[in-house]
Amino acid sequence: MSATIVTLPDQSTARIPKVNFITKENGLLSWLLTGDHKRIAILYLISITFFFFIGGALAGLIRLELLTPQADLMATDTYNKVFTMHGVIMIFFFLVPSVPATLGNFFIPLMIGAKDLALPKINLLSWYLYMAAGMLAIYTMATGGVDTGWTFTTPLSTHYVNTNVLTTGLAVFIAGFSSIFTGLNFIVTIHKMRCPGMTWFRMPLFVWAHYAASILMVLGTPVLAIAIVLVALERTIGIGVFDPTKGGDPLLFQHLFWFYSHPAVYIMILPGMGVISETISTFSRKRVFGYTAVAFSSVAIAVFGFFVWAHHMFIMGISNYSMLVFSLLTMLVAVPSAIKIFNWTFTLYKGSITFETPMLYTFGFMGLFTIGGLTGVFLGTSGTDIHLTETYFIVAHFHFVMVGGMLMAFLAGIHFWWPKMTGRMYPEKISQLAAVVTFIGFNLTFFPQFILGTLGMPRRYAAYPPEFQVLNVFSTAGATILGVGYLLPILYLTWSLKYGAIAGSNPWQATGLEWQIQSPPLTENFAVTPIMDHECYDYEWLEKQTEKEVASVG
Amino acid sequence: MSDSTALAHAEHGHEEHPSYLRHHFENVEQQADAAGFAMWLFLLTEVMFFGGLFTAYLIYRNWYYPAFVQASHQLDIFWGTLNTAVLITSSFTMAMGVWCAETRRRSGLVFCLILTFILGIGFLGIKTIEYKEKIDKHHVPGFHYSLQSFTNPQSDPEIYEKYHDKPLALDMARHTEVYFSLYFVMTGMHALHMIIGIAILGFMIFRARGGAYTNGHVTFVENFGLYWHFVDIVWIFLFPLLYLISRHQ
Numbered sequence: 147m148s149a150t151i152v153t154l155p156d157q158s159t160a161r162i163p164k165v166n167f168i169t170k171e172n173g174l175l176s177w178l179l180t181g182d183h184k185r186i187a188i189l190y191l192i193s194i195t196f197f198f199f200i201g202g203a204l205a206g207l208i209r210l211e212l213l214t215p216q217a218d219l220m221a222t223d224t225y226n227k228v229f230t231m232h233g234v235i236m237i238f239f240f241l242v243p244s245v246p247a248t249l250g251n252f253f254i255p256l257m258i259g260a261k262d263l264a265l266p267k268i269n270l271l272s273w274y275l276y277m278a279a280g281m282l283a284i285y286t287m288a289t290g291g292v293d294t295g296w297t298f299t300t301p302l303s304t305h306y307v308n309t310n311v312l313t314t315g316l317a318v319f320i321a322g323f324s325s326i327f328t329g330l331n332f333i334v335t336i337h338k339m340r341c342p343g344m345t346w347f348r349m350p351l352f353v354w355a356h357y358a359a360s361i362l363m364v365l366g367t368p369v370l371a372i373a374i375v376l377v378a379l380e381r382t383i384g385i386g387v388f389d390p391t392k393g394g395d396p397l398l399f400q401h402l403f404w405f406y407s408h409p410a411v412y413i414m415i416l417p418g419m420g421v422i423s424e425t426i427s428t429f430s431r432k433r434v435f436g437y438t439a440v441a442f443s444s445v446a447i448a449v450f451g452f453f454v455w456a457h458h459m460f461i462m463g464i465s466n467y468s469m470l471v472f473s474l475l476t477m478l479v480a481v482p483s484a485i486k487i488f489n490w491t492f493t494l495y496k497g498s499i500t501f502e503t504p505m506l507y508t509f510g511f512m513g514l515f516t517i518g519g520l521t522g523v524f525l526g527t528s529g530t531d532i533h534l535t536e537t538y539f540i541v542a543h544f545h546f547v548m549v550g551g552m553l554m555a556f557l558a559g560i561h562f563w564w565p566k567m568t569g570r571m572y573p574e575k576i577s578q579l580a581a582v583v584t585f586i587g588f589n590l591t592f593f594p595q596f597i598l599g600t601l602g603m604p605r606r607y608a609a610y611p612p613e614f615q616v617l618n619v620f621s622t623a624g625a626t627i628l629g630v631g632y633l634l635p636i637l638y639l640t641w642s643l644k645y646g647a648i649a650g651s652n653p654w655q656a657t658g659l660e661w662q663i664q665s666p667p668l669t670e671n672f673a674v675t676p677i678m679d680h681e682c683y684d685y686e687w688l689e690k691q692t693e694k695e696v697a698s699v700g
Numbered sequence: 701m702s703d704s705t706a707l708a709h710a711e712h713g714h715e716e717h718p719s720y721l722r723h724h725f726e727n728v729e730q731q732a733d734a735a736g737f738a739m740w741l742f743l744l745t746e747v748m749f750f751g752g753l754f755t756a757y758l759i760y761r762n763w764y765y766p767a768f769v770q771a772s773h774q775l776d777i778f779w780g781t782l783n784t785a786v787l788i789t790s791s792f793t794m795a796m797g798v799w800c801a802e803t804r805r806r807s808g809l810v811f812c813l814i815l816t817f818i819l820g821i822g823f824l825g826i827k828t829i830e831y832k833e834k835i836d837k838h839h840v841p842g843f844h845y846s847l848q849s850f851t852n853p854q855s856d857p858e859i860y861e862k863y864h865d866k867p868l869a870l871d872m873a874r875h876t877e878v879y880f881s882l883y884f885v886m887t888g889m890h891a892l893h894m895i896i897g898i899a900i901l902g903f904m905i906f907r908a909r910g911g912a913y914t915n916g917h918v919t920f921v922e923n924f925g926l927y928w929h930f931v932d933i934v935w936i937f938l939f940p941l942l943y944l945i946s947r948h949q
Contacts, residue, residue, distance in 0.1 A: 261723065261724035262723075262724035265734070265735075265738055266722075266724065326745055330741045330742060331738075334734050334738045335734075337734075337737060338733055338734040338737060339730075339734070364741055364744060364745055365748055366748075367745070368746070368748040368749035369748050371749055372752035372753060372889075373752060376756075379885060383840075383841070383842045384842035384843060385841045385842065385881035385884065386877045386878050387756055387881050392841075392874060392877045392878060393874055393875035393877070394878055394881070402752050402755075670723070670724075675726070
């Protein structure tokens with residue numbers, strides 16, 4: 147392994163700056179009533195970690211049940227509730243807010259040289275909405291749960307189940323508003339709050355990715371909201387919009403639901419892609435290859451993302467013509483995704499690559515996302531989809547994208563910016579180990595599921611034929627390893643808050659504006675409004691800066 | 701800290717700092733700009749929200765055209781038109797309110813807001829009259845829904861005299877329930893937005909009397925005005941779709 151690029155200040159003299167956004171004010175209220183985007187990001191970070199662990203525990207239960215072919219750990223009804231709540235919590239309370247509400251919240255203003263997001267109160271409101279929704283979701287779980295699957299499919303959700311559809315729906319509705327407010331805030335901030343010299347094409351690609359994801363949040367989420375309202379009204383007073391006995395069409399619900407929920411997949415993955423652009427540039431010491439192409443591919447994914455929703459409905463009785471069109475459009479999404487992967491790969495070419503933890507996660511992302519994306523093309527092909535849909539192939543596919551892609555990117559980002567957020571380094575060796583463990587555990591968990599899917603094992607059942615057991619045992623064993631891989635960062639990151647090495651302002655020698663200020667930053671971010679006088683990812687500029695500093699200090 | 705504060709102050713020089721300028725904005729223009737932009741984006745989300753309903757309406761209207769025509773005969777054009785007039789007038793008073801705020805006329809602003817408030821309540825009052833009619837005739841979708849007026853139009857003489865509807869086949873008559881589902885959801889969602897708007901209006905009247913909004917900081921009034929006009933425009937679409945089109949076929 148080659149030398150690292152980490153440059154830490156002399157540990158015997160280095161101190162965390164006395165005045166920073168964490169020490170500025172004390173007391174619980176100063177956090178709960180804060181308008182500071184950095185503090186809100188920390189609040190979000192703590193809360194999504196909490197929900198991640200609930201969702202993770204449910205995943206553990208699912209895998210444990212599937213260890214044996216019979217439904218023996220829990221009743222089949224309970225199993226339905228467990229996988230439903232796993233989906234609801236992981237999607238609406240972890241993946242959707244994961245990178246945007248934590249890292250995006252923290253770093254978008256820093257990256258564009260602003261003092262805060264444009265609407266700090268709305269930002270805080272979005273966290274409160276998120277918490278209210280989350281508490282409601284936990285309440286529904288405690289009082290019996292819901293067993294419709296996270297998709298609330300009608301008429302099951304409106305007519306046939308007696309579980310907490312309404313409260314869960316309300317929780318998702320409220321969480322949706324939290325997400326709308328986050329997206330809205332980002333768009334306004336990126337448009338109106340950039341510092342002098344920060345043109346659109348000097349913004350880090352992280353900001354571009356969030357801009358694209360925000361468009362999806364703002365345009366998609368309200369459609370989910372109205373779909374949920376209609377389900378709720380149908381369930382309570384019995385309006386007939388989705389009820390075939392009255393002339394309504396359950397397929398309309400599918401259209402409205404997936405009009406949000408397909409773009410939601412890109413809401414989840416795009417911010418992760420933004421993280422990858424940052425880490426890959428920093429740890430190969432090169433400007434991201436094809437900056438403009440990567441920037442526009444984010445927007446292209448956002449735009450195409452709105453025209454592919456019906457590929458979730460190929461077996462639900464949509465016409466052959468729309469199947470053809472949506473199949474073609476679905477494959478079109480592969481193009482901007484591939485543009486990103488290829489450009490990141492070209493960035494590596496002739497770069498000075500080092501293998502710090504964020505970079506290991508980044509490599510994990512690239513491999514796993516590519517597999518997840520390509521299997522997405524299989525599924526976009528209508529013929530293959532009809533064979534594979536509702537099997538474990540689907541489960542494996544979206545876990546490769548969401549867990550293998552997004553969660554890897556999230557962890558890459560958390561490690562990458564941890565020194566900036568806390569002022570302290572995480573321990574390098576053990577975190578590299580955690581990254582490798584996660585990668586191995588992930589593949590062991592989800593790769594067998596591709597095979598199970600092609601063999602025909604259906605999803606969402608507590609029991610399965612005994613011949614599938616070997617692969618399921620592999621999968622459950624992998625889940626255990628994966629669990630360890632996720633537990634480790636929690637432990638050592640918490641440890642590092644007190645005992646980690648002092649990071650200094652720019653441990654990675656990265657070029658973003660966020661690295662040119664103290665860590666942790668001041669409440670007002672920049673003492674003086676910065677002026678962006680260079681392109682982003684300009685490592686020569688950084689070198690000159692460092693020389694200048696040395697000269698002036700010397 | 702003291703250093704950075706001093707620097708930040710030096711940076712701003714001698715510019716005047718109105719008290720309503722939030723710390724993270726460079727100047728008042730940027731602040732107003734950002735707030736206005738955010739409001740337009742929010743209205744965009746509202747367009748998408750109602751868009752889902754309009755989509756449903758378009759699809760079902762195409763499928764169940766005769767049911768939609770006959771069900772729309774149950775709506776009273778007089779009340780609908782009156783309500784449209786009330787709402788447009790309230791938009792006018794709201795626009796006048798924004799103008800008063802911009803030109804710093806405190807009593808004018810309070811007067812306009814109160815008028816808007818009253819007109820908003822008036823709209824909801826008229827809507828209640830209309831809803832009551834539907835409830836009385838069992839045209840609220842759900843358990844008590846009655847097809848009587850559509851399978852046997854003569855049983856509903858008031859409407860029959862005006863339109864002389866032929867009875868619908870049971871199959872098609874059942875689909876009037878979809879029409880009324882959409883009617884209640886669309887006008888109900890609209891009314892919900894009105895109620896929220898009226899609540900905010902009350903809050904604004906209270907604050908405007910104390911001199912808020914007429915000190916040069918009009919962003920809140922302006923943005924609320926945008927919201928109010930948006931709710932108005934939704935009705936401008938709902939009125940023809942639900943009451944007017946194809947009424948005489």
